[in-house]
Amino acid sequence: MRTRVWGGTAAVVLGGLLVAGCGGEKDTGSDSAGKGANSVSGxxxxxxxxxxxxxxxxxxxxxxIVTSNASGLELLLRLGAGDRVIGTGFPPGKGTLPGALDARAQKVEVLGQTVIPKEKLLGSGADLYIDTFASMGSMGGGGMGDAPTAEEFKAAGIKHIYLKSTACAAQSKTPVTDLSAVEADITSLGAVTGTSARARELVAGMKEKVAAVRKAVGGTPENKRPTYFFFDYDAGTKQPTVTCNRQVANAVITLAGARSAFAACDGDYKQVGWENVIAKNPDWIQLGVRNRGSESANKKAFDEAEQWLKSNPATKGLKAVKEGHLLRIGSEQTTIAGVENADTVEAIAKALYPGKVG
Incomplete structure (x- = not known):
């Protein structure tokens, strides 16, 4: 493990974010389409x-700023710091981000269709790299693939931070049942980019949406809540990869009023056998398909995932498959930190509790 300390300023802890110094902050203007950065002083x-x-x-x-994937890029666009993003990996497909965010996202240079090559990242001219994927220790100090070391980042003048709700998920001490870690990521990025006022607006919107769902379905007894399986189709069908209770998907599913089929699994992800899924026999299955870059390509992928479940001898008899309880909600908005985690909570709850969630 390589630890990193940039500067020796004394800091005051505010949740997961450390803010040092005094002086006022000024955020002028907030644009839900992410047009431009707020001006900041102090x-x-x-x-x-x-x-x-x-x-x-x-x-x-x-x-x-360079982002490791579309999740970090989208958050910066929503915060109003999108004009400072000079490159990204795992770019969002055209039309996959909402409204005016999409047009701005398409203008960002793609440094890698998947993981950004090490040399390209270090030579990008960035002063900040926002990493959604990396966890410390087991991955050698940075990111997926052949990632730069802490020393290489420092030599290139690039500071390296994480979306901790995703990157640090496996190291969480307790099950994740709410979106507080995601909200902390948004708050942290707001402080780093000087867009804290907008960050507060985004977090407040998420809290309001989730609170409305909880009010509508929160009274349902635990044993009456439907069981739910996130089918990570893109992780492979030979041996299913399930989301465990340290993954943000566990919080999304729980907040929506469902019981994750693998909530007893400690960690973020785990490979199991189809016999384990059959034993759970979930009431609902989410077709977890990653963004393919277009609406038609996404539909095709969802169709393929559904057809696989319906035709495979091991899964066609599952309750959710026989009853058609198959939700088409993308993987990223369920398993990676973002404002749309709250939207996914709402979408799942609407399907599971028709008429109760507005």
Whole structure:
């Protein structure tokens, strides 16, 4: 494991975010389409921690940002910091982000269709890299694939931070049953990019949406809640990969009023056998398909996932399959930190509790 400390400024802990210094913060304007960055003064230095508690400190707002995937890019666009993003990996397909966010996302340079090559990332000219994937320790200090070391990031002048609700999920001490870690990521990015006012708006919107769902379905006794299986079709069908109770999907499913079929599984992901899924015999199955880049391509992938369940001898007899309780909701908005986690809570609840959720 490589720990990293950038600067030695004393900091005050505010939840998962460390903010140092005093002085006021000014956010002028907030654009739900993510057009431009809010102007900021004061509020620095700001320090954030990685999965192991090592700090990265910012004395000013970053000017050139690279994101590891579409999730980090979307959050920056929603925060109004999209004009500072100079590149991304795992880019969003055209038309997959809502409204004006999509047009802005398509203008961001694609540094890698999947993981950004190490040399390209280090030579990008970025001063900040936002990593959705990496967990500390087991991955050698950074990201998926052949990732730069902490020393290489430092030599290139790139500060490296994480969306901790996803990157650190496997190291969580307790099951994840709410979106507080996702909200902390948004708050943290808002502080780092000087868009805290907009971050507060986004978090408030998520809380309001989830609260409405909880009010509608929260009174349902635990043993009356439908069981739910997230079928990660893209992880392979030979041996299913399930989302366990440290993964943000567990929180999304729980908040929607369902019981995750693998809520007793500690960790973020685990491979099981189809016999384990059959034994659970879930009431509902989500067709977890990753974004293919277009509406037609996504529909085709959902069709393929559904047909596989209906035709496979091991799964065609499952209750959810026989009753047609198959939800077409994308993987990313369920398993990766983002504002749309709250939308997914609402979408699942609407399907499971028709007429109760507005």
């Amino acid at each position: 509020a620095y230095p700001v320090s954030v921690t990685d999965c192991m508690g090592a700090e990265t400190t910012f004395s000013a707002t970053p000017k050139k």
